Amino acid sequence: MPPRDPRARRSARSSIICSVTDIPNTPSRPGLSDRATVLANLGRLISEAWSSFDEPRVSEPELSAELTARLRTALPEQPGQEDQALADAVATLEASVSPSRPLYVAYIGSSGLEVGVLASALSATYDANLASAAGGAELIEQQTLEWLAQFVHYPLGEGTFTSGGMTSNLTAILVARERALPGARQDGVSGRRAAIYCSDEAHYSVVRAVEAAGLGASAVRRIPIDDQRRMRPDALAEALQRDRADGVVPVAVVATAGTTLTGAVDPLDAVADLCAEYGTWLHVDGAYGLPAAATASAGALFAGLGRADSVTVDAHKWLGVPKSCSAVLFRERGSLVTAFGHHERYMLHEGDIANPVDRTFEYSRPLRSLRLWMAFRIHGAAQYRQWIEGTLTHARELEALIQASEDFELLHEPMLSTVCFRHVPSGIADLDAHNARLGRAMQTDGRVFLAPAAIDGMTCLRACFVNFRTRADEVTTVIEVARAIGEALSGDGVA
Numbered sequence: 001m002p003p004r005d006p007r008a009r010r011s012a013r014s015s016i017i018c019s020v021t022d023i024p025n026t027p028s029r030p031g032l033s034d035r036a037t038v039l040a041n042l043g044r045l046i047s048e049a050w051s052s053f054d055e056p057r058v059s060e061p062e063l064s065a066e067l068t069a070r071l072r073t074a075l076p077e078q079p080g081q082e083d084q085a086l087a088d089a090v091a092t093l094e095a096s097v098s099p100s101r102p103l104y105v106a107y108i109g110s111s112g113l114e115v116g117v118l119a120s121a122l123s124a125t126y127d128a129n130l131a132s133a134a135g136g137a138e139l140i141e142q143q144t145l146e147w148l149a150q151f152v153h154y155p156l157g158e159g160t161f162t163s164g165g166m167t168s169n170l171t172a173i174l175v176a177r178e179r180a181l182p183g184a185r186q187d188g189v190s191g192r193r194a195a196i197y198c199s200d201e202a203h204y205s206v207v208r209a210v211e212a213a214g215l216g217a218s219a220v221r222r223i224p225i226d227d228q229r230r231m232r233p234d235a236l237a238e239a240l241q242r243d244r245a246d247g248v249v250p251v252a253v254v255a256t257a258g259t260t261l262t263g264a265v266d267p268l269d270a271v272a273d274l275c276a277e278y279g280t281w282l283h284v285d286g287a288y289g290l291p292a293a294a295t296a297s298a299g300a301l302f303a304g305l306g307r308a309d310s311v312t313v314d315a316h317k318w319l320g321v322p323k324s325c326s327a328v329l330f331r332e333r334g335s336l337v338t339a340f341g342h343h344e345r346y347m348l349h350e351g352d353i354a355n356p357v358d359r360t361f362e363y364s365r366p367l368r369s370l371r372l373w374m375a376f377r378i379h380g381a382a383q384y385r386q387w388i389e390g391t392l393t394h395a396r397e398l399e400a401l402i403q404a405s406e407d408f409e410l411l412h413e414p415m416l417s418t419v420c421f422r423h424v425p426s427g428i429a430d431l432d433a434h435n436a437r438l439g440r441a442m443q444t445d446g447r448v449f450l451a452p453a454a455i456d457g458m459t460c461l462r463a464c465f466v467n468f469r470t471r472a473d474e475v476t477t478v479i480e481v482a483r484a485i486g487e488a489l490s491g492d493g494v495a
Contacts, residue, residue: 116321118374173254202254
């Protein structure tokens with residue numbers, strides 16, 4: 001092929017330059033027309049939302065027909081009005097379920113700590129990416145890890161913030177897999193049989209993590225629970241012994257520090273003894289319950305926590321900051337690089353110094369830790385302990401109200417801030433159907449937002465107190481609303 005004429009290349013470049021200069025001189029960057037006004041409006045709307053969170057709602061609002069229609073329109077081709085878009089966003093969120101409200105006691109939600117909202121805005125504004133060297137942001141992340149470990153009394157070697165408890169648990173399982181099955185990240189498990197052990201009421205994220213780690217859900221050993229709904233060490237010992245005899249490698253035991261269903265804390269010291277005996281990794285899933293380790297009234301439940309190889313804690317649950325902000329902590333250094341370290345031509349290493357992404361399962365990673373860092377800086381550990389103690393007290397108060405009533409039944413003794421109970425009015429033949437209907441009706445009503453659950457085959461109501469906004473006098477509202485709606489349902493002859 002003959003060489004191209006340089007004059008032809010110059011002519012082509014000239015054509016490109018001319019075509020570029022012909023483009024009208026209009027702004028090419030997306031931006032706000034009036035930043036100050038938009039920020040002022042946003043500040044007002046956030047302040048109004050915060051004020052509305054101070055009191056329970058009297059009902060759940062619904063979207064207007066006009067807004068519902070706008071939410072179904074096609075992709076807009078042309079720019080729209082900033083104030084209208086902001087108004088529609090707020091109206092939609094107002095008609096959404098927010099765990100920030102004081103009588104949101106369903107599941108285990110964040111409570112929208114106000115300083116966390118400010119930190120979220122700052123983090124999004126600067127948009128630091130902790131996959132690579134991020135300067136000062138790395139110092140904030142490290143300090144927050146240290147503060148969090150100090151708060152829950154865990155001896156920190158290293159750690160990382162993640163998108164949630166699922167990712168934190170997966171991170172720990174992948175580290176444990178590489179320790180128990182060296183080379184698994186490169187060659188897979190290669191036919192080696194392995195097992196992960198957890199209580200019968202451990203969170204399903206453990207199963208998902210085992211699936212994602214390539215071990216298969218059948219590798220999960222669900223260990224029976226005792227009358228306090230904790231993992232039974234004797235049953236765990238039997239499972240470990242049986243698998244060892246069958247040539248199965250015990251990869252990790254996942255103890256739960258606050259089960260989602262009832263808030264039970266597994267006997268960590270006894271489980272740690274067995275892990276030491278069998279040389280098995282001990283991970284503690286404390287996504288919900290671990291902050292209670294900082295309190296005087298519940299701290300003893302977490303004896304043995306410092307012996308765990310890794311722990312998960314979600315700051316977007318009992319520590320109140322907005323989602324998502326989870327952390328996984330490790331007792332010793334070096335495990336993360338072993339499990340995730342790598343070399344790529346697009347991200348070079350300075351000598352043998354690892355990049356931040358060599359210690360995490362995720363790549364692009366925002367500065368989630370800023371939310372908790374700001375919360376600790378502004379509120380302090382003592383106020384956090386006071387808030388958590390308050391929610392523990394709420395659970396005990398609800399327990400007492402249930403036990404003192406004739407039309408409610410307590411289904412377990414609360415260890416932390418979760419209470420499972422059910423409405424048992426006379427004349428109801430199918431209590432499961434009645435309580436399922438009651439739970440759904442309470443969500444529709446909106447004054448108290450809780451969720452139905454199932455414990456020992458019985459459908460029940462489940463309340464979990466983690467919101468710092470909930471006042472002591474509002475605990476009685478949970479029972480009062482449940483009773484009023486339950487009586488109305490039982491009186492209509494349908495329940």
